Amino acid sequence: MSITATEIVLPGAVEPEGLVTAHRELPDPRRGQALIRVEATGVSFAEQQMRRGKYYDQPAFPFVPGYDLVGTVAAVGSAEDSALVGRRVAALTKTGGWASHVVLEAADLIEVPAELAPDAAETFVVNGITAWQMLHRGAKVRAGQTILVHGANGGVGSTLVQLALAAGVRVIGTASARNADQVSALGATPVDYRGDVVAQVRALAPDGVDAVFDHVGGPGIVDSFSLLAPGGTLMAYGTASTKDDAGNSRLPVLRLFARLMLWNVLPNKRNAHFYNIWAGQRRATAFRRRLAQDLTAVFALAVKGDLHAQIAARFPLTQAAQALSLAESRTVTGKVVLVPAQ
Structure with missing residues (x-):
């Protein structure tokens, strides 16, 4: 079958309006592959870094961004x-998701419950996966503990807040003053990141917090x-400040690695880790199994009603520039979603 895909191409280090809409005929799926009709894809912080050429291991320009997607299998190769x-x-996907159709390895596909709409499922x-693995595989949070989530109104942050609360954990979340109400609505105690964060958090947790989730770095x-x-436990998962x-x-990430390693060898009775969603990818079977287990657990909480999709806005795929600009404005709670025309 011949499918012409609409794709959003990042041609270089450009402003959002520099994105290019292109069309490409896809090859038929080979054995072990599947053709996906994309129903929703998202704008994550990774794409914001990629368009600046600042994501740690992004491919050479030009390429199609798009870290993840939800869609329906239209055809398979065997x-x-x-x-x-x-x-x-x-x-x-890491890249390639900003498209109307994609060809992926069938082994990388994770089933979405029928109860979840495509755009809602996409936000998770x-x-x-990032929030679940940092909470439960990294920090190993337990009921009754207290954690600090930086950027609690963001895509990962708002998911972290909800997953932690579902586990019986108290959450303090940083955000701007204008987003404090949204953070409160999620169930966290807001802290203004433009103020003295340390003093504000210590007033709420005098003995310290059990985990900090920091995407800012610097x-x-x-x-x-x-x-x-x-x-x-400190879970660092980005260098947004740079x-x-x-x-x-790569230098900001390498400096962060070095600092975390130093803290771990000092006798301070605290732990510091850098989270990488792709860690362990070389052991493909175990990596895929872990992703499927964790995303399935997240989907189950969403179906149960313990986790609610935080959709900041929906844009047609061809309006990716506007979607990216909104995501970068830091004025919204949750994730900006792209919806290809069907």
């Missing part, structure tokens, strides 16, 4: 995968580590 046809699935893919990571209670800095995009 009879052994025929049961997938017509099923709604999710996939973690990279955000849900000098503020020292404050995050200082707020940990004995035995606490996204506009000139120079080598």
Whole structure:
């Protein structure tokens, strides 16, 4: 079957309006592959870094961004995968998701419950896997503990808040003053990140917090580590504070790695880790199994009603520039979703 896909191409380090809409005929899926009709894809912080050429291991320009997607299997490359046809699935892609159709490995597809709409399910893919793994595989949070979530109104942050609350954990969340009400509505105690964060958090948790989730990096990571209670865990998962800095995009990440490693060898009774969703990818079978287990657990909480999709806005795929600009404005709660025309 011949399918012409609509794709959004990132041609170089450009402003959002520099994105290009292109059309490309896709090859038929080979054995072990599936053709997906994309129903929703999202704008994550990764794309915001990629358009600046600042994502740690992004491909060379030009390429199609899109870290994750939800869609329906339209065709498969072999009879052994025929049961997938017509099923709604999710996939973690890193790049390539901003398209009307994609060809992916069938083994990378994770079934989406029928109770979840495509745009709602999309908000839980990279955000849900990231939040679940940091909470339960990294920090190993327990009921009754207290955590600090930076950027609690963002895509990952709002998911972290909800998953933590579902686990019986108290949450303090940083955000701007204008987003404080949204953070409160999620169930967290808001803290203004433009103020003295350390003083505000210590007033709420005098003995320190059990975990901090920090996507900001930069000098503020020292404050995050200082707020940990004995035995606490810092989960760093980004360097947002340096996204506009000139120079080598890898240096901020390498500096952060070095600082975390140093903290771990010092006798401070606290832990520091850098979270990478792609860690362990070389062991493909175990990696895929872990992703499927964790995203399925997140989907189950959403179906149960313990986790609610935080959709900041929906845009047609061809309005990716406007969607990216809104996501970068830091004025919204949740995730900006792109919906290809069907």
